[in-house]
Amino acid sequence: AQSVTQLDSQVPVFEEAPVELRCNYSSSVSVYLFWYVQYPNQGLQLLLKYLSGSTLVKGINGFEAEFNKSQTSFHLRKPSVHISDTAEYFCAVSRSGGSYIPTFGRGTSLIVHP
Amino acid sequence: KAGVTQTPRYLIKTRGQQVTLSCSPISGHRSVSWYQQTPGQGLQFLFEYFSETQRNKGNFPGRFSGRQFSNSRSEMNVSTLELGDSALYLCASSLTGGDNSPLHFGNGTRLTVT
Numbered sequence: 001a002q003s004v005t006q007l008d009s010q011v012p013v014f015e016e017a018p019v020e021l022r023c024n025y026s027s028s029v030s031v032y033l034f035w036y037v038q039y040p041n042q043g044l045q046l047l048l049k050y051l052s053g054s055t056l057v058k059g060i061n062g063f064e065a066e067f068n069k070s071q072t073s074f075h076l077r078k079p080s081v082h083i084s085d086t087a088e089y090f091c092a093v094s095r096s097g098g099s100y101i102p103t104f105g106r107g108t109s110l111i112v113h114p
Numbered sequence: 115k116a117g118v119t120q121t122p123r124y125l126i127k128t129r130g131q132q133v134t135l136s137c138s139p140i141s142g143h144r145s146v147s148w149y150q151q152t153p154g155q156g157l158q159f160l161f162e163y164f165s166e167t168q169r170n171k172g173n174f175p176g177r178f179s180g181r182q183f184s185n186s187r188s189e190m191n192v193s194t195l196e197l198g199d200s201a202l203y204l205c206a207s208s209l210t211g212g213d214n215s216p217l218h219f220g221n222g223t224r225l226t227v228t
Contacts, residue, residue, distance in 0.1 A: 032214045043118070043204050043219030053216045071188065094214070101147065101170050102217070104157040 002027035002093045006105035014113050015083055020110045021076040025090035033074040034102065035065055044090060048090040050074065061085070086112045118129075120205050126226045132193040135223045137205030139186050143218070144185035145211025146188040148180060151202040160203075163188055164211050180206070189205060192225075200227045 005023040025031065032051050036044040048059025055067040065076045074091060090107050094102040116166035119138040127133050140144050147170075148160040149218055159172035163182035180190040186207070202224050 018135075034216060036217075037217075041221070043120075043221045044208075044217070045219065046216045049214070049216055096214070101159050101162060106156040 002031060002092050002095060002103050004093050004105040006108050007106050009106065010111065011050075012110045012111045012113060013081055018079050019077065019081050019085075019109065019110065021089050021091075023074045023105060025072050025091075027072075027093060027095065030096040032094045032096055033065075033067060034094070035056055035059065035063070035074070035076050036090045036092060036104075037061075038078050038088040038090065038107075040087070041087065047089075055100075062103070062111050073109065077100045081110070081112050083112050083114060085110060116203055116208050118218050120203075120220035120223050122223060123221065124224045126228065127195050129197060130228055131194055132191065133158045133195060133225060134189055134191045135203055135205075135225075137188045137190075137204075137207075137220060139188070139207030140145075141219055143179050143207035143209055144186055145183055145208045145215070147206045147208075147211070147217065148184060148188070148190050149204040149206065151204055152200075157204070160190065162211055163204075169211065197227050200225060 005024045013019045034049045035047040040045045050067045058064045087106045088107045091105040092102040117169045121136045124165045145164045147162040162170040166182045177193045202222045204222045206219045208215040
């Protein structure tokens with residue numbers, strides 16, 4: 001079975017500052033990795049995904065993430081955040097090779113201050 | 115394309131009652147998954163349906179059940195409600211429900227049990 005750990009439950013940051021949200025996973029098999037964002041009173045929305053190929057993945061809203069197999073990490077980054085980026089961010093991992101249900105982390109609350 | 119639609123958005127029920135939640139997936143999506151989201155437990159997987167068959171099931175008691183219709187619309191039912199069932203229930207659809215198929219979430223149904 002796979003598991004996901006989001007190392008920070010809350011990340012406060014000032015507007016226009018860079019941010020990194022950390023995600024580590026464990027799995028004995030190959031995985032696919034996802035980041036989702038949840039704005040207040042809404043469902044989750046896919047930010048980006050890593051399936052294969054380049055380890056640097058670009059997503060929507062200026063976010064990107066880097067897959068690091070040796071460190072089993074998939075950290076999410078943005079060089080300059082906006083107030084509108086305030087939301088809950090979820091990392092998810094799925095086993096490759098079947099109809100496996102993704103495992104979600106507990107989420108990181110990104111709070112952007114003016 | 116219309117997104118995932120969940121109805122109703124809010125529900126208030128009393129302990130012991132039962133409730134049915136509805137989910138209409140994105141057109142063409144055959145997999146529908148249900149999740150329970152609470153502040154304490156995060157996102158927990160309930161079950162997944164594909165082509166009217168339950169394909170995966172999470173670790174929830176038998177009071178939680180679901181079904182999928184031939185048009186891929188899905189319902190979940192919770193019987194004998196308990197206070198601890200208060201949560202945001204999220205439905206997600208995907209093309210095939212396979213490992214690399216991103217989930218598209220609805221805005222959820224907020225269930226409050228009093």
